[in-house]
Amino acid sequence: MSTAILAGLTGAALIGLGLYGLITHPHPLRKILAFNLLGSGVFLIFGIIARKGAAAGFAADPVPQAMVITGIVVAFSATALAVALLLRLVQETGRTTLRPDAPAKPPDAGADA
């Protein structure tokens, strides 16, 4: 089995693991973490596409590689925004739950936390 296939299979397994964490973890921070895991699995599958496109003296096709680099940066900005939203939610309600019917703390208790 070549390195590229092995990396692709690792990517497939990572997507499965990340998806599982995203569905089952109640804590939003764990969901964000699992979503990043899922994303890096997708990037790895791009990696095998790049490696299989090796031609013209390049060890890997540069186009998917450039897209992965762009993807990593965009994934980071989305993560940063998600974390900021979560911290603000905790500041406002004192809870991390995403349930709409959750009882909120009185607004004073959570502010400036």
Add this chain to the structure above:
Amino acid sequence: MTVLQALDIGLAALVLAVAGWTIVAREAFAAVVGYVAYGLLLSLVWVRLFAVDVALTEAAIGSGVTGVLLISAAARLRKTEAPATDERLGAPLRLLAGTVCAVVAAALAAVVLLMPDPGSTLAPEAAQHLAETGLGNPITAVLISYRAFDTMLEKVVLILAVIGVWSLAPDRYWGGAPGPQRVARHEGALAFLAQLLAPLGIVVGVHIFWVGADEPGGAFQGGAILAAMWMIVMMARLVEAPSISALWLRLTLVAGPVVFLAIGVLGFAVASGFLTYPTGFAKPLILFIEAFMTLSIAATLPMLVMGPPSRPPRP
């Protein structure tokens, strides 16, 4: 089995084991620490795929900067973890979710195994026009020349994320500064590390940006290293984060995309259209754009990690 193959299999097993740990770990903090290790292992996999540029980006941004962001969030959220656990899904639902995820992973694995070899590729086209850009690194050429539009819009996404994060500030803090306050007396390992590492890191960051034209590296990787250096001196409380209304900060944040867009529009007049470069001037123009992009990335990433302003503006 050769040594390299054995290493590949060991590396893949290690990546999956650490990834599994980030999902099953009881505490969010432990999971996040696992995620940082996972990112570094993953960048080794990228090296094995001959994608050194991606490996650098994954190590610097995917593992490093994301790691700092998540670790500080996990530390602040420690107290809220207990109430969230009573919302855990029941065993039948978890089993169902596990089955669905296993099916998704298996389908993707089948796609990987059935992928044609050699697959479709744009490498010959990239190689053919590489000489016209004057660059030696085809990935930089894709990012700043062939698919320049993507990269420019991505810079805009970064700015939108900063605006999104800042807009979460309570009204009374608007115009203030995020992050910890500076302290007069510096002590401890972090302050020492920051004083020792920052000068070296700045040199390394600028070098990675500069060699990116011909070797693995570039604006993203170099900018991320510079960003890490700024973050470490802020976290060691040697310097304070600037207030978000500071004009120089806002100009630095938008410098990359503005210069990119201006040179792109200039392409209508001096070359063959939007985001095209005149023959013979491609390389200097690309490096000019990249220099401002490096600066913008070095300012944007720390602002995203520091979060919304946390104190009122100084009168």
